[in-house]
Amino acid sequence: MSSAGRLVAINIPVGDHVTGKLGGLTFNLDTIWTTGAACVIVVGMGLYLARKATTGVPGRLQLFWEGVVGWISDQVAQSLGPKYRHVVPLAVSLFMLILVANWLEILPGLFHNTDYSPAPTADVNLTYALGALVFVLTNAAGIRARGIGGYLKHLTRKPRVMTPLHILEELAKPLTLALRLFGNMFSGGIMIALLISFPLQFAPASLIFSPLWKLFDMFIGVIQAFIFALLTILYYQFAIEEEH
Amino acid sequence: MEVASSNFLVPNGTFIVELAAFLIVLLILRRYVLPPISKIIDERQATIRQALADADEAKQRAADAEEEYKRIVSEARQQARSVVEEANRQAEQARADRREQAEAEYQRIVSSAYADIEAQSRRARQELREQAAEMAIAVAEKVIGQGLDRQAQSALIDRTIAEVAGSQDGTPELAGSQAGASQTAGETA
Numbered sequence: 001m002s003s004a005g006r007l008v009a010i011n012i013p014v015g016d017h018v019t020g021k022l023g024g025l026t027f028n029l030d031t032i033w034t035t036g037a038a039c040v041i042v043v044g045m046g047l048y049l050a051r052k053a054t055t056g057v058p059g060r061l062q063l064f065w066e067g068v069v070g071w072i073s074d075q076v077a078q079s080l081g082p083k084y085r086h087v088v089p090l091a092v093s094l095f096m097l098i099l100v101a102n103w104l105e106i107l108p109g110l111f112h113n114t115d116y117s118p119a120p121t122a123d124v125n126l127t128y129a130l131g132a133l134v135f136v137l138t139n140a141a142g143i144r145a146r147g148i149g150g151y152l153k154h155l156t157r158k159p160r161v162m163t164p165l166h167i168l169e170e171l172a173k174p175l176t177l178a179l180r181l182f183g184n185m186f187s188g189g190i191m192i193a194l195l196i197s198f199p200l201q202f203a204p205a206s207l208i209f210s211p212l213w214k215l216f217d218m219f220i221g222v223i224q225a226f227i228f229a230l231l232t233i234l235y236y237q238f239a240i241e242e243e244h
Numbered sequence: 245m246e247v248a249s250s251n252f253l254v255p256n257g258t259f260i261v262e263l264a265a266f267l268i269v270l271l272i273l274r275r276y277v278l279p280p281i282s283k284i285i286d287e288r289q290a291t292i293r294q295a296l297a298d299a300d301e302a303k304q305r306a307a308d309a310e311e312e313y314k315r316i317v318s319e320a321r322q323q324a325r326s327v328v329e330e331a332n333r334q335a336e337q338a339r340a341d342r343r344e345q346a347e348a349e350y351q352r353i354v355s356s357a358y359a360d361i362e363a364q365s366r367r368a369r370q371e372l373r374e375q376a377a378e379m380a381i382a383v384a385e386k387v388i389g390q391g392l393d394r395q396a397q398s399a400l401i402d403r404t405i406a407e408v409a410g411s412q413d414g415t416p417e418l419a420g421s422q423a424g425a426s427q428t429a430g431e432t433a
Contacts, residue, residue, distance in 0.1 A: 025257030032261050039269050046277030053280055055287045062284075069281050088282075089274035097269050125258035130266060186252075 017123070028123055035120040038101040046096075068095055072229060079237040087236055090137065094130060095229035101126070102185055102221025105192065106214045121224070122185040124178065131178030134232050139170070142239030173235055177228060184224050188217040379408045 017028035045061065053062050072091045076084060098121055105119035120126045143151040155170070156163045191213055198206040386400045 019256075022257065025260075027261060028256065028258040031258050032265075035262055035265050039265050042269055043272050043277075046273050050277045050280045053284050055284050055291065058284075062281075065281055066285055069278065070285055073282070073285075089278050090270060092278060093266070093270040093273045096273070097266060120262070123258065123262075124253055125255045126262040126266075128255045129259050129262040133263060133266065 028125060030118070031120045031123040031125060034104050034118070035101065035126060038097055038104055038120060041100050042093075042096045068092060072233070075230065075233050079233050080240065084141070084236060084240070087233060091229040091232055094134075094232055095225045098130070098181065098228050099221060099225035102224060103218055105185065105189055105217060105221070118189040119185045119221075121181055122189045124182050127178035127182040130181075130228070131174035134177060134235060135170075135174035138173075138232070138235040138239045141236055145240040173231075177231055177235075181224050181228055184220055188213075188220055192217070375408070379404065382408060 018030040020027050020029050045065070049062055049065055052059075058066060069088070069092055072095065073085075073088050076087050076091065080087060101121045102119050105122070139151075142154070146154060155166050157166070192210070195206050195210045195213055383401060383404045386404050387397065
């Protein structure tokens with residue numbers, strides 16, 4: 001009872017960020033740093049690979065990138081066709097950046113005020129930004145494919161009474177995209193914080209479960225990056241496909 | 245720098261930074277990273293396709309060569325068989341020719357020998373006839389020239405025969421040729 005009471009009493013910071021203010025706007029500096037780290041890793045890997053890549057026997061890194069690029073290229077070719085090859089870089093960038101950002105969570109806290117290092121994807125600012133970008137790009141593609149009239153006609157397609165729901169659906173797409181990723185990574189971070197915060201007598205359990213959870217969290221990180229990239233392609237497909 | 249607690253579902257200025265950061269990553273990947281990777285993937289696929297096509301072609305070529313080889317061997321076998329048959333036929337022909345020639349030679353020798361014998365015997369008969377006539381004339385002369393009595397006649401004939409025989413002895417070249425002819429005929433027979 002006493003240990004349970006202590007567990008409850010642990011102060012787990014939720015939504016706490018190291019912030020700075022500039023021109024009336026608040027910036028989550030920890031999120032920005034970790035995002036920067038993820039960007040540097042992704043771009044660094046990419047540029048390194050672009051120079052070292054060989055048509056011969058590929059290394060592990062090249063194999064991984066080729067796998068991602070190949071999978072996304074196939075997906076785009078199947079779902080969207082050759083006209084939409086420019087979606088491939090978008091989906092690859094989304095996958096890579098989200099994956100690396102998710103995996104940053106397993107590092108001990110470097111830029112944060114707590115003992116765990118939240119992934120930048122556990123901040124809605126990143127996921128909203130990516131969701132909004134996907135929303136803008138897919139709707140732009142829809143307008144380009146159907147024309148502005150066709151786009152509006154698709155939104156207000158019969159039965160007319162469903163029009164508000166169609167609009168809501170469009171708005172829900174980026175929101176769910178953003179919140180799914182955020183929720184998964186955020187809760188993963190809270191789990192790590194909880195495991196670390198076990199009282200001393202539970203230290204062995206913490207030692208066992210902490211790495212196990214981090215491994216599982218890495219797996220979740222892959223899944224979430226995969227889902228985000230795949231759904232982006234699918235939203236493109238919904239936006240451009242012909243009326244049935 | 246401060247630690248601020250706020251509603252964590254509400255975005256703030258970080259949103260702009262995140263968007264910009266992602267756009268930078270997107271631009272760099274699109275411009276500098278993905279083209280070489282895509283190119284390499286395409287090249288490798290082309291290489292693999294080429295290798296597979298080459299393998300197929302090589303297999304086809306091998307099958308063709310095998311076919312050609314079989315064809316040539318069977319042709320050669322056919323040719324060899326026909327060569328052997330031709331040789332056998334020619335040998336048979338030559339043997340038959342030779343036998344025919346030998347037969348003809350044999351026939352020629354035998355018939356020339358027969359002709360020789362025939363000629364000799366004709367000549368012998370001719371000579372015999374001539375001598376018999378001479379003898380008869382000589383006998384007739386003697387008979388007419390002397391008076392004829394039985395004893396005289398008989399003696400005369402004997403004498404005449406003896407004379408003829410003696411005159412025959414006086415022509416040895418004829419007797420020699422006769423003996424030679426009979427000897428040749430005997431050998432041929």
